[in-house]
Amino acid sequence: MAVVVSPSELQALEDCLLNKSNNVALHTRFRALFTLKALKSEDSVKIIAKGFSDPSALLKHELAYCLGQIGKPTALPALETVLRDATEDPMVRHEAAEAMGAISNPSSVPILNEFLADPQRSVRETCEIAVAKIEWDNSEEGKKHHASINESTIPLYTSVDPAPPSSNLLLGNLNPEDVSEAGVERLRKELVDPALPLFQRYRAMFALRNIGTPAAVDALASGFSDESALFKHEIAFIFGQLLSTHSVPSLLQVLQNPSESDMVRHEAAEALGGIATPEVLPHLREWMNKEDAPRVVRESCQVAIDMWEHENSDEFQYANALTSAPIAA
Ligand SMILES: [Fe+2]
Ligand SMILES: [Fe+2]
Incomplete structure (x- = not known):
């Protein structure tokens, strides 16, 4: 079911997520983020991608996670920038790489391959898994599996793993x-x-x-x-x-x-x-x-x-x- 929100509601979510008033509690910002994730729209992607200049690694890793779960290729440039930033917290870079795996666009494979020798173990391991996942999605087994899922399939878990x-x-x-x-x-x-x-x-x-x-x-x-x-x-x-x-x-x-x-x-x-x-x-x-x-x-x-x-x-x-x-x- 597509959920429609008005431009002013969307603006309120953006203001909350990006803490524009400077007094929004972290957990409240998380709630705005989960709402944007549930919307699964291009607007959500744009708003979420604006949050990567925040000082909280926890918030930023969650932004990356949500972009991966939304699954839109328009998030890939922002995720790639995060992955390439060696000064960024490894947990955030990890989540960016994992999100690229979740979006599963073959164009991400060469980028992820560049980081298989990253000094941060969690980053290189994530890239290894993300490449394998994109390859699996495009394998015979993966294609058969995806083709077998239809609207009547009730998944045990709704996450893109x-x-x-x-x-x-x-x-x-x-x-x-x-x-x-x-x-x-x-x-x-x-x-x-x-x-x-x-x-x-x-x-x-x-x-x-x-x-x-x-x-x-x-x-x-x-x-x-x-x-x-x-x-x-x-x-x-x-x-x-x-x-x-x-x-x-x-x-x-x-x-x-x-x-x-x-x-x-x-x-x-x-x-x-x-x-x-x-x-x-x-x-x-x-x-x-x-x-x-x-x-x-x-x-x-x-x-x-x-x-x-x-x-x-x-x-x-x-x-x-x-x-x-x-x-x-
Ligand atoms: Fe986490
Ligand atoms: Fe993670």
Whole structure:
């Protein structure tokens, strides 16, 4: 269903997102962003792309994420500029590269290939996965898969993911063999095997997400001992989609670990905000107010608390069909 907003509503969203009055709270700016993302229009792309001069890495990485999810090739020049800016926060550059993968235009492949040796591990790993994803989208399996999706297909998750689930779980049709203990264990082994290409490990990750049982959550949580921050932040993101209370202990451990990468802790905080069980709130408050915690972690907790409050209220301000509950990347 196409949602129409008036020019003045659009202007209000832009003013809010870009904090033109200089006193808009970060979580309020996020809400404007989610609304623009839900509009999926060329106007949204233009407005969102204006936000990249902001000082908040958290906000900017979310802008890039939303541009990828909107999926319009008109966002590619802005994303490329972000990826090319070596002074930009790696989390933002990562998200720009991932968004290019989500938009999946073959013209992005040579650009992404330029960054396969980037000094930032999360950037080069993202580019590797994004190239593999664009190639997969254009492969026989990928084309067949995309052709099989029509208006009556109800996806398990509406996000455009950095990798499709493993072949046998592509459309979310779970057969008993896949969800069996042995099936989950097979996927877990693939997930944690550092000798396999990251794209293949990601496919196992998204297969486990689609299985979604407590055993699959445990299998995913075992990925938190990996060395790649990128890999771990994606697991935390998936936990934010799964909303399984079973993942709370592992997410709290990640959030509270000062030696863990900011990107992973950020994603854990937001997943906890989405799961929104009572025991997570004091931890989110604690880290939001910790002066010596990294800015990204503090700001993520602020956004997460807004998500938590949204989940725990009867708030229907989003019920205007523009957006559902905020899902942050
Ligand atoms: Fe990310
Ligand atoms: Fe994120």
